[in-house]
Amino acid sequence: KLFTDPTLIADDYDFVVVGAGIGGSVVANRLSENPSWKVLLIEAGMDNAGLEAISTPFLAPTDSPNKEWTWNYTTVPQPGLLNRTLTYQRGKILGGTSSINFMIYTRGSTDFWDNIASYTGDLGWSWASIVSYFIKLESVTAPADHHDTKGQWQPLAHGLSGPLAISLPGASTEINKRIVQTTRTNSSEFPFIVDGNTGFPLGISWVQATINDTLRASAAAAYLAPQYLARPNLHVLIQQQVTKVIFQKNGRGLPHATSVQLSSSPSSPIFTVSASREIILSAGSIGSAQLLLLSGIGEQEALAAQNITSVFNNPEVGQNMIDHPCLVNHWIANSTNTLDLLSQNTTDFNAAEAQYEATGEGEMVDTVSPLIGIFRLPPNSAIFKEFPKVKTASGPNAGQFEFLWRDGWATFLPVPYPNGSYTSVSQVVLSPASRGSLVLASSDPFTAPIIDPGFLTSEYDVLMSRAAVKASRDFMNTPPWKGFNMGLAPDQADAVTDDEIDTYVRENTTPIYHMTSTVRMESTTGGDGVVDSSLQVKGVTGLRVVDNSVFPFIIEGHPEATIYALAERASDLIKFTWKDF
Numbered sequence: 001k002l003f004t005d006p007t008l009i010a011d012d013y014d015f016v017v018v019g020a021g022i023g024g025s026v027v028a029n030r031l032s033e034n035p036s037w038k039v040l041l042i043e044a045g046m047d048n049a050g051l052e053a054i055s056t057p058f059l060a061p062t063d064s065p066n067k068e069w070t071w072n073y074t075t076v077p078q079p080g081l082l083n084r085t086l087t088y089q090r091g092k093i094l095g096g097t098s099s100i101n102f103m104i105y106t107r108g109s110t111d112f113w114d115n116i117a118s119y120t121g122d123l124g125w126s127w128a129s130i131v132s133y134f135i136k137l138e139s140v141t142a143p144a145d146h147h148d149t150k151g152q153w154q155p156l157a158h159g160l161s162g163p164l165a166i167s168l169p170g171a172s173t174e175i176n177k178r179i180v181q182t183t184r185t186n187s188s189e190f191p192f193i194v195d196g197n198t199g200f201p202l203g204i205s206w207v208q209a210t211i212n213d214t215l216r217a218s219a220a221a222a223y224l225a226p227q228y229l230a231r232p233n234l235h236v237l238i239q240q241q242v243t244k245v246i247f248q249k250n251g252r253g254l255p256h257a258t259s260v261q262l263s264s265s266p267s268s269p270i271f272t273v274s275a276s277r278e279i280i281l282s283a284g285s286i287g288s289a290q291l292l293l294l295s296g297i298g299e300q301e302a303l304a305a306q307n308i309t310s311v312f313n314n315p316e317v318g319q320n321m322i323d324h325p326c327l328v329n330h331w332i333a334n335s336t337n338t339l340d341l342l343s344q345n346t347t348d349f350n351a352a353e354a355q356y357e358a359t360g361e362g363e364m365v366d367t368v369s370p371l372i373g374i375f376r377l378p379p380n381s382a383i384f385k386e387f388p389k390v391k392t393a394s395g396p397n398a399g400q401f402e403f404l405w406r407d408g409w410a411t412f413l414p415v416p417y418p419n420g421s422y423t424s425v426s427q428v429v430l431s432p433a434s435r436g437s438l439v440l441a442s443s444d445p446f447t448a449p450i451i452d453p454g455f456l457t458s459e460y461d462v463l464m465s466r467a468a469v470k471a472s473r474d475f476m477n478t479p480p481w482k483g484f485n486m487g488l489a490p491d492q493a494d495a496v497t498d499d500e501i502d503t504y505v506r507e508n509t510t511p512i513y514h515m516t517s518t519v520r521m522e523s524t525t526g527g528d529g530v531v532d533s534s535l536q537v538k539g540v541t542g543l544r545v546v547d548n549s550v551f552p553f554i555i556e557g558h559p560e561a562t563i564y565a566l567a568e569r570a571s572d573l574i575k576f577t578w579k580d581f
């Protein structure tokens with residue numbers, strides 16, 4: 001049941017889950033499968049129901065920033081980006097950031113997961129183990145245009161009856177065939193692979209997206225669907241922000257998380273709700289770290305400076321922040337038919353919208369890119385000799401940089417839409433060496449923390465970006481683009497020498513909003529980290545974190561699939577803990 005009034009919910013639940021993003025929606029759903037457990041899910045943001053701007057896949061790039069359903073964070077000036085500050089997007093709505101993201105679904109490589117397993121000493125995180133959770137959570141769905149998808153993915157590698165729909169693109173653009181042709185004309189540099197989600201993602205494959213026919217399949221659409229909200233033991237409270245976790249000493253003298261405080265604004269009443277079994281934080285890489293700090297888990301001295309009483313001294317909370325640097329490269333397209341028409345011309349936009357609404361077809365059924373390319377540089381590249389200590393990927397099956405393509409102008413920069421027709425190749429450095437941090441600006445939970453992703457503070461990331469720029473130019477100069485590619489767009493036309501490319505990189509790089517590792521997982525016995533390999537917060541009891549913040553490394557891809565799988569396994573770990581009680 002959905003609640004907006006905290007006076008109408010119970011005082012005490014078995015489990016209280018904080019944040020209805022990917023992690024929290026999955027955990028609340030799975031725990032409430034047991035009808036004898038009472039589960040409360042608390043979300044700071046609004047309901048997602050009925051919002052066409054959210055549910056229409058094509059509109060995803062317009063879902064942030066500065067909407068009533070976003071958090072609207074800003075980073076501190078980024079020295080690696082010539083001191084630019086950046087807006088940092090997070091969803092503040094049921095489904096969390098999965099309600100505003102671009103829906104690209106990548107499971108990661110065998111190496112990504114095996115690396116986590118060996119790092120934490122927990123084989124449950126290995127690819128062989130986690131793949132069963134992908135199968136459990138997915139539901140292979142036909143693309144909106146119901147075209148024959150033979151050779152475009154391996155349905156047998158996927159789940160058929162999980163809560164989360166995944167599908168292939170349901171409309172074609174004029175660049176699709178050119179991308180595929182390049183995998184034939186230049187197959188050694190840009191090979192085609194049938195399915196990027198079998199654990200071996202290197203190459204170019206069709207994008208799998210969390211789209212159910214014509215609609216965004218967010219964590220809320222999938223895991224908080226009406227049949228789940230109808231469970232009498234699942235209460236979902238929206239528009240209430242958890243401001244603090246409260247601890248009491250347990251029998252062993254350890255702080256035990258017993259309840260949370262919540263409120264809707266700095267001037268609103270504060271409510272308290274108890275959890276008799278566990279509290280699970282799923283407030284995301286910013287929210288969960290901030291909440292731990294506000295609750296007294298963090299570096300003792302820094303907390304004392306904010307008048308916060310220390311519960312457990314752990315300097316790692318908020319540290320180790322990693323995000324992918326993203327850069328969108330543009331070319332002038334010899335076409336009068338790119339998706340730019342929909343952004344530049346209201347008549348075309350209205351026609352596409354009318355077609356979508358009437359038939360469920362056309363451009364609006366798809367997200368930002370039809371295909372995805374995941375690549376590595378040749379092993380003898382100079383960059384690896386220059387930075388021998390940088391871990392350039394989880395292992396040989398994992399990528400070092402990525403391409404996405406757009407039949408039109410794409411950008412994360414706050415610039416006006418240009419006239420003309422374009423092709424975009426977005427590039428992402430997949431295993432960056434730069435690290436950032438999050439610290440409290442104030443003990444007021446309604447004041448945003450200080451967010452410093454540290455973009456391009458490692459020179460390695462600049463050199464990898466430069467290499468990706470060059471690779472994207474190689475790609476666009478292959479035979480299938482002859483006559484269509486009319487040359488570099490003005491924003492990159494002057495970037496010719498290495499120094500010029502580096503400046504272009506620093507001037508134009510933005511986040512891709514994959515922030516992770518602020519509540520990093522480590523081995524259960526010893527080591528550092530904030531949570532152990534079963535995601536329990538170290539130094540206290542009764543508290544877990546289940547969201548993107550706990551990954552020790554960033555995925556070489558897009559994180560949403562990995563968070564769904566992580567949360568599915570976390571749900572099983574929690575169920576196992578309490579099976580005899």
Ligand SMILES: Cc1cc2nc3c(=O)[nH]c(=O)nc-3n(C[C@H](O)[C@H](O)[C@H](O)COP(=O)(O)OP(=O)(O)OC[C@H]3O[C@@H](n4cnc5c(N)ncnc54)[C@H](O)[C@@H]3O)c2cc1C
Nearest residue numbers: 019021022023044096097102103104242287548558559560
């Ligand atoms: C523009 C954009 C595009 C993206 N595109 C993709 C993509 O194509 N593919 C992909 O894999 N990933 C993509 N991502 C990233 C991905 O969506 C996120 O990494 C993922 O949703 C994070 O999941 P989470 O569960 O960690 O947190 P979130 O989904 O952010 O959920 C956290 C939830 O907790 C709530 N919350 C926070 N603090 C509190 C509090 N104190 N009290 C109560 N509630 C609270 C928030 O409102 C939110 O609902 C994109 C992100 C953005 C911004």
